[in-house]
Amino acid sequence: MNNGDFERKDVPGPGTCHSIHNSQSAKDVDEPSASWVRRMISGFRIIKYIKQFVRRQIENFCISLNAISFWLQHRILKQTPEKKRAEKNLLLPLSEMDQDLLGMYIRWNAHHTEKTVRYKKNVGRGHAKPQLLRNALDEWHRRGYPRRKWIEWAEENLVDYQIWNQSGEPQIHPEKELPAFHPASPIIDVLFNRVSTRFWKAAPVKDKIIKEIVTAGTYAPSSCNRQPWKLYIRRNLELEETSRLPGVSNETLIDRAPVVIYITIDNRFYPEVWAPALDAGIIGLQLSLAATANGLAGCLMYGAENFDQEEFRRLYNVPKYQFMYLLFLFGYPAERTLTEKRSHPDDISIYV
Amino acid sequence: MNNGDFERKDVPGPGTCHSIHNSQSAKDVDEPSASWVRRMISGFRIIKYIKQFVRRQIENFCISLNAISFWLQHRILKQTPEKKRAEKNLLLPLSEMDQDLLGMYIRWNAHHTEKTVRYKKNVGRGHAKPQLLRNALDEWHRRGYPRRKWIEWAEENLVDYQIWNQSGEPQIHPEKELPAFHPASPIIDVLFNRVSTRFWKAAPVKDKIIKEIVTAGTYAPSSCNRQPWKLYIRRNLELEETSRLPGVSNETLIDRAPVVIYITIDNRFYPEVWAPALDAGIIGLQLSLAATANGLAGCLMYGAENFDQEEFRRLYNVPKYQFMYLLFLFGYPAERTLTEKRSHPDDISIYV
Ligand SMILES: Cc1cc2nc3c(=O)[nH]c(=O)nc-3n(C[C@H](O)[C@H](O)[C@H](O)COP(=O)(O)O)c2cc1C
Ligand SMILES: Cc1cc2nc3c(=O)[nH]c(=O)nc-3n(C[C@H](O)[C@H](O)[C@H](O)COP(=O)(O)O)c2cc1C
Numbered sequence: 291m292n293n294g295d296f297e298r299k300d301v302p303g304p305g306t307c308h309s310i311h312n313s314q315s316a317k318d319v320d321e322p323s324a325s326w327v328r329r330m331i332s333g334f335r336i337i338k339y340i341k342q343f344v345r346r347q348i349e350n351f352c353i354s355l356n357a358i359s360f361w362l363q364h365r366i367l368k369q370t371p372e373k374k375r376a377e378k379n380l381l382l383p384l385s386e387m388d389q390d391l392l393g394m395y396i397r398w399n400a401h402h403t404e405k406t407v408r409y410k411k412n413v414g415r416g417h418a419k420p421q422l423l424r425n426a427l428d429e430w431h432r433r434g435y436p437r438r439k440w441i442e443w444a445e446e447n448l449v450d451y452q453i454w455n456q457s458g459e460p461q462i463h464p465e466k467e468l469p470a471f472h473p474a475s476p477i478i479d480v481l482f483n484r485v486s487t488r489f490w491k492a493a494p495v496k497d498k499i500i501k502e503i504v505t506a507g508t509y510a511p512s513s514c515n516r517q518p519w520k521l522y523i524r525r526n527l528e529l530e531e532t533s534r535l536p537g538v539s540n541e542t543l544i545d546r547a548p549v550v551i552y553i554t555i556d557n558r559f560y561p562e563v564w565a566p567a568l569d570a571g572i573i574g575l576q577l578s579l580a581a582t583a584n585g586l587a588g589c590l591m592y593g594a595e596n597f598d599q600e601e602f603r604r605l606y607n608v609p610k611y612q613f614m615y616l617l618f619l620f621g622y623p624a625e626r627t628l629t630e631k632r633s634h635p636d637d638i639s640i641y642v
Numbered sequence: 643m644n645n646g647d648f649e650r651k652d653v654p655g656p657g658t659c660h661s662i663h664n665s666q667s668a669k670d671v672d673e674p675s676a677s678w679v680r681r682m683i684s685g686f687r688i689i690k691y692i693k694q695f696v697r698r699q700i701e702n703f704c705i706s707l708n709a710i711s712f713w714l715q716h717r718i719l720k721q722t723p724e725k726k727r728a729e730k731n732l733l734l735p736l737s738e739m740d741q742d743l744l745g746m747y748i749r750w751n752a753h754h755t756e757k758t759v760r761y762k763k764n765v766g767r768g769h770a771k772p773q774l775l776r777n778a779l780d781e782w783h784r785r786g787y788p789r790r791k792w793i794e795w796a797e798e799n800l801v802d803y804q805i806w807n808q809s810g811e812p813q814i815h816p817e818k819e820l821p822a823f824h825p826a827s828p829i830i831d832v833l834f835n836r837v838s839t840r841f842w843k844a845a846p847v848k849d850k851i852i853k854e855i856v857t858a859g860t861y862a863p864s865s866c867n868r869q870p871w872k873l874y875i876r877r878n879l880e881l882e883e884t885s886r887l888p889g890v891s892n893e894t895l896i897d898r899a900p901v902v903i904y905i906t907i908d909n910r911f912y913p914e915v916w917a918p919a920l921d922a923g924i925i926g927l928q929l930s931l932a933a934t935a936n937g938l939a940g941c942l943m944y945g946a947e948n949f950d951q952e953e954f955r956r957l958y959n960v961p962k963y964q965f966m967y968l969l970f971l972f973g974y975p976a977e978r979t980l981t982e983k984r985s986h987p988d989d990i991s992i993y994v
Contacts, residue, residue: 348714349726355711356723359704367700371708374701376913394868394911401867440869473830477935480829481858481928504991506833508984510927513944515753515983516746517792521991559746561728564946564967567916571923572942575862576833579931583829590924592865594916606994615916631867632860639856639873642958 370595384429392430393440397631399423400444404627407450408488410536411458420451436634443631460536462489463626473583480582485629487587488543489533490621494525495549499584503620506580510573513565519573522552522606522614533624540591547588548621551577552602554612567594570615581620588620722947736781744782745792749983751775752796756979759802760840762888763810772803788986795983812888814841815978817939825935832934837981839939840895841885842973846877847901851936855972858932862925865917871925874904874958874966885976892943899940900973903929904954906964919946922967933972940972 363370379391387395402419409415427444431437450461469483504521512518525548532546544550553574555566574590581588593614602614715722731743739747754771761767779796783789802813821835856873864870877900884898896902905926907918926942933940945966954966 352711355707359707373913379910474828476826477832478825504987558731561725564919567919568923571920572927575924635856
């Protein structure tokens with residue numbers, strides 16, 4: 291057996307999958323006979339062991355530091371660095387936001403307004419986000435920034451809000467306006483018209499179609515072709531036409547969606563920090579496009595630290611090395627959400 | 643102005659976008675006149691300030707703990723918890739791997755074998771991964787596990803390796819065998835036939851087509867519709883037919899791909915830890931499918947901690963609140979990589 295390459299770092303350059311050599315078959319190295327060589331080697335060994343010992347101590351120390359920090363953040367502060375960062379930026383006076391930040395602020399608040407008007411008035415949600423949105427849009431216009439499609443979309447959401455404010459009734463656009471897709475629809479049409487849906491018809495999705503969508507999922511690319519996904523598929527069988535029921539909180543969505551797919555990643559072979567989440571996002575979109583291609587529609591939903599992973603694991607018997615990053619909920623759509631909410635390509639591309 | 647809702651946590655339930663109230667217009671509260679009320683309020687204020695002071699101290703303490711741990715890991719240990727985890731699992735004896743782990747181990751090593759045979763023999767890569775792959779496949783067969791398509795794919799890679807081992811020449815399958823796609827191709831065909839390519843023809847990609855692909859990117863879903871992406875687009879104009887050049891290290895790929903898109907995320911509005919990476923993966927696949935739909939092909943590439951983000955920022959004048967998670971490299975393909983490497987849907991789905 292040729293072991294000559296086992297010790298070599300054989301994936302050169304930055305950015306490749308980390309090469310971690312596997313010494314499984316590199317044991318049993320013959321020892322030279324001269325005793326001074328032996329002694330030297332055991333001298334080296336002692337140094338090596340001391341080194342390893344120190345490494346392990348430092349490693350444990352790091353683990354302790356992280357654990358203390360994690361505990362303080364979650365139990366005492368109930369705050370993470372990420373939350374603090376977002377809070378700080380969301381509280382910036384509009385005048386201090388640059389164009390990109392103001393743009394994201396508008397889209398964020400428009401998205402929340404879109405969700406607000408899907409409740410009955412005075413059930414859980416109010417006027418906060420629409421008001422913030424109005425102020426931000428005024429700031430946008432005052433600065434003479436371009437009137438992009440997504441600005442129109444944000445304004446449209448405020449029109450929905452006005453009607454909602456007067457009528458008190460959930461504002462839901464009819465799904466009849468959605469384009470009808472099937473597996474042979476042109477790829478470009480589907481890429482440009484996939485849209486999130488949070489209300490569904492009381493029609494179950496056939497297992498054959500669920501399997502078709504999962505199969506499409508297996509064709510998603512993954513880092514180093516690990517294909518690390520497990521999809522926990524829950525079918526809600528007691529269905530009501532959900533568009534008649536107001537509200538789109540994540541909890542209610544999970545109970546009402548005809549199909550809920552919990553996307554988990556087996557993280558055991560990941561030396562990378564972010565690759566598991568990238569792979570989760572990627573299969574999420576693949577599933578979502580496959581659903582669209584089958585005349586279905588749904589909504590991705592953030593999992594990760596927003597969910598009690600322990601409870602999730604207990605509930606569905608999920609091994610502890612799987613982490614649930616994302617969910618995909620779908621069924622036959624009973625609403626159309628406004629599609630024209632996209633950035634202009636010039637806003638997101640920089641030619642270098 | 644109605645401020646009644648500003649203090650309300652108006653996104654109920656787990657898993658929704660965090661609601662961070664914005665108090666911009668909630669200032670200037672009238673103070674009642676009775677002086678004991680005033681004193682009580684200032685009493686509350688002092689407690690509040692002490693609380694805030696303690697919070698800030700704890701926060702700074704957490705930041706210090708994290709910084710120390712990060713420094714030790716990156717400068718002294720040159721090891722992260724993630725790397726250590728992967729190392730431990732990759733070094734497990736095959737007999738101790740469960741079916742999922744053995745499967746990922748096979749796909750990981752087959753993927754690296756696939757990259758190995760694209761070099762000239764004795765240029766940087768060797769026999770390590772193919773040997774590990776052979777052993778793992780033998781273990782798979784010994785246990786009588788099902789002969790899935792991706793097992794055949796792994797075996798095919800070993801056939802490529804045999805030929806490479808004898809001829810010493812890079813093994814590249816002709817791109818003629820790739821299906822020819824265009825924007826009107828059926829969505830399902832594209833989802834099932836997108837494939838990574840790491841060699842390209844010496845043909846530049848027209849700016850109009852790059853813009854078409856970026857435009858498709860703007861239609862990707864993102865958490866809370868933030869659309870937080872910036873794409874740094876680099877066109878390599880001095881092109882050679884790369885299939886004549888061996889090697890597919892990430893560094894060489896970046897130099898040779900006709901177009902390189904660095905996908906960065908503006909993280910300023912993310913209270914979530916993993917949502918930026920999910921959003922990056924999602925636009926990555928959208929771009930990749932749009933490229934496929936235009937007769938192009940490419941390869942996603944892990945960015946994040948595998949790249950020197952500081953250097954990247956300096957080079958392309960990238961603000962520090964953007965993090966580069968992923969790249970997408972593409973052009974007109976000059977190779978076909980084997981597609982039939984997909985898990986069986988039964989292997990990744992659990993009905994609960
Ligand atoms: C990573 C990710 C997480 C998301 N999380 C949620 C969520 O928790 N709740 C929800 O209602 N929608 C969620 N969405 C859906 C987005 O709100 C939606 O994609 C966005 O508003 C753009 O709309 P579109 O999907 O119609 O293009 C999520 C989307 C992504 C990509
Ligand atoms: C998040 C992610 C990161 C990747 N990183 C790399 C990389 O650094 N180098 C590389 O050559 N390929 C990379 N790839 C491409 C994968 O190796 C490829 O997608 C996988 O082998 C499956 O093959 P397919 O794309 O043909 O389906 C990456 C893919 C993903 C999804």
